[in-house]
Amino acid sequence: MDRRQMESAIAGVVRCLGASLKNLGLYPTTHPLVRTPVEKCHLELAPFFADRAELALTVSDGTLVLEGVPIFQLTSSLELFMARLGAIGLPAVIFERGVSVEDIELFVRFLHETKEQGLPIPEIKSRLARWGVTHIRVTATDEEEEDDFSLAREIYGNALNVVVRALKDVRNGKTPDGAESDRAVREMSGMVSRNRDAMLALTLIKNFDEYTYNHSVNVSVLSLAVAETLGLSETERIGVGVAGLLHDVGKTQLALDLIRKPGTLTVEEFEEIKKHPEEGFAILGKMTHIQESTRAVVREHHMRFDRTGYPRPEPEYRVNPYSHVIAVADCYDALTTMRSYQKARTPLQALEIMKKLSGKSLDPDLVELMERSLGIYPVGTMVRLSTMEVGVVTGTPDGGKGEPKVAILFDRSGNPLAAPQGVDLKEPDPSSGRPRRMILGTVNPLMHPPVSMSGILQAVSV
Numbered sequence: 001m002d003r004r005q006m007e008s009a010i011a012g013v014v015r016c017l018g019a020s021l022k023n024l025g026l027y028p029t030t031h032p033l034v035r036t037p038v039e040k041c042h043l044e045l046a047p048f049f050a051d052r053a054e055l056a057l058t059v060s061d062g063t064l065v066l067e068g069v070p071i072f073q074l075t076s077s078l079e080l081f082m083a084r085l086g087a088i089g090l091p092a093v094i095f096e097r098g099v100s101v102e103d104i105e106l107f108v109r110f111l112h113e114t115k116e117q118g119l120p121i122p123e124i125k126s127r128l129a130r131w132g133v134t135h136i137r138v139t140a141t142d143e144e145e146e147d148d149f150s151l152a153r154e155i156y157g158n159a160l161n162v163v164v165r166a167l168k169d170v171r172n173g174k175t176p177d178g179a180e181s182d183r184a185v186r187e188m189s190g191m192v193s194r195n196r197d198a199m200l201a202l203t204l205i206k207n208f209d210e211y212t213y214n215h216s217v218n219v220s221v222l223s224l225a226v227a228e229t230l231g232l233s234e235t236e237r238i239g240v241g242v243a244g245l246l247h248d249v250g251k252t253q254l255a256l257d258l259i260r261k262p263g264t265l266t267v268e269e270f271e272e273i274k275k276h277p278e279e280g281f282a283i284l285g286k287m288t289h290i291q292e293s294t295r296a297v298v299r300e301h302h303m304r305f306d307r308t309g310y311p312r313p314e315p316e317y318r319v320n321p322y323s324h325v326i327a328v329a330d331c332y333d334a335l336t337t338m339r340s341y342q343k344a345r346t347p348l349q350a351l352e353i354m355k356k357l358s359g360k361s362l363d364p365d366l367v368e369l370m371e372r373s374l375g376i377y378p379v380g381t382m383v384r385l386s387t388m389e390v391g392v393v394t395g396t397p398d399g400g401k402g403e404p405k406v407a408i409l410f411d412r413s414g415n416p417l418a419a420p421q422g423v424d425l426k427e428p429d430p431s432s433g434r435p436r437r438m439i440l441g442t443v444n445p446l447m448h449p450p451v452s453m454s455g456i457l458q459a460v461s462v
């Protein structure tokens with residue numbers, strides 16, 4: 001196929017998709033006017049896969065782009081198709097070799113029935129997976145995902161610097177720059193939408209000495225993930241994320257040795273700690289670019305779901321629901337962090353503990369949502385495979401269905417590998433055709449030498 005033939009063939013494909021989409025608004029799914037264009041589209045796609053494994057269509061500035069070259073043969077059905085992609089927030093449609101008539105049909109129905117605008121990519125991916133669409137993707141190839149890890153690291157590092165600067169400013173009696181926090185959170189929010197795993201994986205980097213800094217960024221990232229699963233608007237998500245980033249900013253008013261004190265606090269010391277939400281509220285009040293609700297959330301982040309925390313709310317006081325989002329993220333990050341007086345829990349153990357707190361100090365709906373946002377095996381969980389090898393989860397499956405990504409760290413005899421080895425759990429065993437490796441369950445990470453999650457991620461993503 002030369003370029004012109006390709007262009008007109010692709011225009012044909014899109015025209016068919018558009019026609020089917022348009023007719024879905026008028027006729028039932030089984031009607032020939034809906035079904036026939038889908039079949040035609042399937043036929044038109046076939047020649048492309050003679051010499052390629054996938055075909056990528058992207059929409060850029062309202063123009064349909066095929067493999068980097070814009071297509072201008074516009075028709076009304078083509079325009080309708082693009083308008084739907086744009087409205088839902090689909091950046092691209094990638095047809096893979098092996099795409100079936102059913103895939104196309106379901107995809108068209110997805111475009112027709114999805115009424116929300118500007119959905120985040122992970123949400124689109126998970127819905128398509130739920131609908132059972134298998135050979136049509138909406139973003140990024142694996143190579144691009146590798147880049148996401150470096151990008152996520154850069155964004156995380158930047159947010160960390162913002163927190164360090166903000167706390168230093170407060171300590172020096174200066175008001176931190178709110179625009180900086182706002183910008184850092186916007187970047188993280190964008191990255192959470194683009195590749196949640198890449199961003200969430202970084203929350204497992206625990207730096208004991210710099211606990212407050214990493215903790216602040218982690219709580220922000222975790223809150224952003226929950227906020228996205230909740231389907232909050234962008235402004236609300238940013239507000240929640242900034243609250244996460246600055247929730248403990250009031251602790252800078254406390255003596256450093258009090259913040260770092262191992263073990264139990266005396267009554268007087270605890271009274272001091274209890275002041276930090278109000279201190280934070282006061283600091284945020286002086287900063288620019290801070291939403292009013294963000295301030296409230298910082299003041300309320302220890303009030304607890306059952307209102308038994310501090311500062312103790314009056315009976316008629318209405319707690320901002322997003323304060324409970326920060327509380328859940330705060331709890332998860334604290335539990336999964338090793339401190340001098342507490343060993344780090346695994347992500348699953350942390351979720352178990354949080355489920356016990358559900359309905360008491362934590363909002364039960366949010367605990368459940370948190371679990372869903374993190375996947376069944378959250379990134380960082382150590383797992384034993386059917387081969388008796390031990391690995392660590394490095395990524396969750398799209399939409400929570402299917403197998404997570406795993407890197408093997410120890411062979412079947414328990415000896416550490418020279419380098420972590422990323423494995424595909426879908427890879428079949430040549431003799432039986434069944435998957436070669438399956439997850440048997442989680443293992444206690446304390447049974448194995450400590451591992452650096454960031455090192456592993458770096459090793460498997462290059």
Ligand SMILES: [Fe+2]
Pocket residue numbers: 247248276301302
């Ligand atoms: Fe706090």
Ligand SMILES: [Fe+2]
Pocket residue numbers: 215219247248330
């Ligand atoms: Fe905290």
